[in-house]
Amino acid sequence: MSSIYEKYHLKQVINASGRMTILGVSTPRPEVVEAVNTGMNHYFEMKDLVNKTGEYIARLLDVEAATVVSCASAGIAQSVAAVLVKDSDWLLENLHVTPVENNEIVLPKGHNVNFGAPVGTMVALGGGRMVEAGYANECSAAQLAAAITPRTAAILYIKSHHCVQKSMLNVAQAAEVARAHNLPLIVDAAAEEDLQRYYQAGADLVIYSGAKAIEGPTSGLVIGRHKYVEWVKRQAGGIGRAMKVGKEGILGLTCAIEHYLTAAKESGAEMVAKMTPFIDALNTLNGVSARVVWDAAGRDIARAEIKFDEATTGIATGDLVQALKQGEYAIYFRGYKANEGIIEADVRSVTAQQLDIIYRRISELLKEKQA
Ligand SMILES: *Cc1c(COP(=O)(O)O)cnc(C)c1O
16 A cells, blocks of 8 residues: 555645545445445446446435435536426537526525535536525525525425525425426435435435545445436436446445445444543643534534634644655644634544544644643
């Protein structure tokens, strides 16, 4: 493994930030790597592969239909294209040539986020025009409904920690609005862990990122009602071609989903056990207080919250976060609250030895400052 780092002069990474695209997201289990390898080494009738794996996944998840795409962003773009093009052959081949008249995609304003790229860019790729409902800090079912016009093609709901959470309608309420207006509901649940609940809440299409919670290869999953998933699949002959998924991604993700549903996950309690010596060590440092915090979105994920008293440490937490990326190992944390002197360590992809390296690095940097 070190040879690749040496050959290309790459920096070694300790990932205490969670499933982050900028670090390569996740490291799939050996069975998934094997499935990717099998995919690489054989030919298939690709339509057959897409259809059969889709049916297999749909059965596993007890949903009407499923298909593998290249990533969740591609899933959003192709879902939007799907609800605009439907089964029109003309539009499939002329999506961005002949603009679709009724192309408005309504989403709560607080869901118009940047997940690493803007949601609106994916909507535009699919030929849609985004229309925001409600306000930055609230969107009720009535406010969502008020944004619907005869030009509306679908409702888009982003289920994510990136979004505004308070005073926000839930997926079931959005589904009710969609039904009442005879519109499809698309849910982007890219990083979510539950592969069934949004479909069960009434979404017509639900999109997941293959490498995040599911820990598959770079890929995406779209599940939903039969008609809509078929329309997504048709996009292989339209915009989907620019975001083609390969046999290795299809087989790797299918395998990863199967394991994801059956394999025991590292529990929050296990995460706490792993991080406790790390937290205890940090608490011996001057100006540092560490504790266990639980995932704000309610998932069974425990993280180490590390709070720096900048008056004592003498270093801005944002600068410390930067410095931690510059050592022998590039150490990445969740830095969303660095401006409040707080960082979080997500230990799911970190070994006990790596936690020790992190502790020593933090302690070194603080000693340099305090010396
Ligand atoms: C990660 C993420 C995406 C994009 O997923 P990719 O598979 O990387 O394209 C989209 N939406 C949300 C909310 C995300 O968290």
